[in-house]
Amino acid sequence: MPELPEVETTRRGITPYLQGESIRQVLVRQPKLRWPIPAEVMALRDAPVLAVRRRAKFLLVDMVGGQLLIHLGMSGSLRVLPNETAPGKHDHVDLLLSSGKLLRYNDPRRFGAVLWSEQPDSHPLLAHLGPEPLEQGFDGEWLAQRAAGRKQAVKTFIMDNKTVVGVGNIYAQESLFMAGIHPSRQAGRISRSRYDRLAQSIQQVLSQAIVAGGTTLKDFSRVDGQPGYFAQELMVYGRAGENCLVCATKLRAARHGQRSTCYCPECQR
DNA sequence: ATCGGGACCTGCTTGC
DNA sequence: TGCAAGCAGGTCCCGA
Numbered sequence: 001m002p003e004l005p006e007v008e009t010t011r012r013g014i015t016p017y018l019q020g021e022s023i024r025q026v027l028v029r030q031p032k033l034r035w036p037i038p039a040e041v042m043a044l045r046d047a048p049v050l051a052v053r054r055r056a057k058f059l060l061v062d063m064v065g066g067q068l069l070i071h072l073g074m075s076g077s078l079r080v081l082p083n084e085t086a087p088g089k090h091d092h093v094d095l096l097l098s099s100g101k102l103l104r105y106n107d108p109r110r111f112g113a114v115l116w117s118e119q120p121d122s123h124p125l126l127a128h129l130g131p132e133p134l135e136q137g138f139d140g141e142w143l144a145q146r147a148a149g150r151k152q153a154v155k156t157f158i159m160d161n162k163t164v165v166g167v168g169n170i171y172a173q174e175s176l177f178m179a180g181i182h183p184s185r186q187a188g189r190i191s192r193s194r195y196d197r198l199a200q201s202i203q204q205v206l207s208q209a210i211v212a213g214g215t216t217l218k219d220f221s222r223v224d225g226q227p228g229y230f231a232q233e234l235m236v237y238g239r240a241g242e243n244c245l246v247c248a249t250k251l252r253a254a255r256h257g258q259r260s261t262c263y264c265p266e267c268q269r
Numbered sequence: 270a271t272c273g274g275g276a277c278c279t280g281c282t283t284g285c
Numbered sequence: 286t287g288c289a290a291g292c293a294g295g296t297c298c299c300g301a
Contacts, residue, residue: 003294034277034296057295074295075279090279109278111295125297152272161296168294215294237294257273260292 002072004133004166005209005230007057010078013223014103015052017080018061022048022098030092033110034073037093040066040116046098055121056129056165067120073111079104080223130162133202138164140196147187147195154190155183155256158202167202169259170215170237175202177236182268183261184254208233236262 002010026044031037050062059078061068070078083100093105093114105114117123131137146163147154157163159172167175176183178201181194190198209215214228222228235245240253240262249266 006294071295074293108280109293111278150271156272170294
């Protein structure tokens, strides 16, 4: 599922329903996600929500006494529903809210996670993350500096959470197309000025996708069940064999680290 | 230190 | 029509 724009769309969607409310109780039907749901989460009772934030692809729900971390993995989604709504398949967790609504976590593949941290922002999984792409600290200078000497393909390089967070398989391909960079090019053999352009492209692609409400392919939907519309703006993702929308050259397929890649051999060098 | 590959899991599509 | 293989938006962990 979800890359940064989808997680951010979800964060914006759930915030109005959590802000000023309490989590009355947590109902767990399937505790075996990527990691087991910890006892602290199961034990939550009438806990006020202080804020809903995002770091990388984690949703962070600040509570009195700790922080709830929610990761949507590959196929996860959150919906806000009226209390008592009958659960369907893969509806693993319900957060029952003081408003009478519930926040429901659905995740067919169970690559996602619901975790707990006593201290906000101090969970081990958050410790070694790179910069947020849409905040200070991420730019071409950072990319060029980190890429120095590396032989890794640039696509794999920008999908590495230590390089920059939130860039998954869809937006990595879109960003590289926008920047005119071949996805297989070695990260250490790209000029500073091209990294400036790549950083801008990543920011532009992610920002546009957030505005569109994310990309809906299979599993992802917004909190209200509506789809996101960025799929209409994709230039290369999933289009191997079709013609480039810029130069009409036939788009090619490749693989980087077991993930499929589509690119334009003419526009991307 | 860096890199690639396997692992986790379900469901859908493709090809024989 | 049935079945197996291959693929899917993530990312941690391991061994080379």
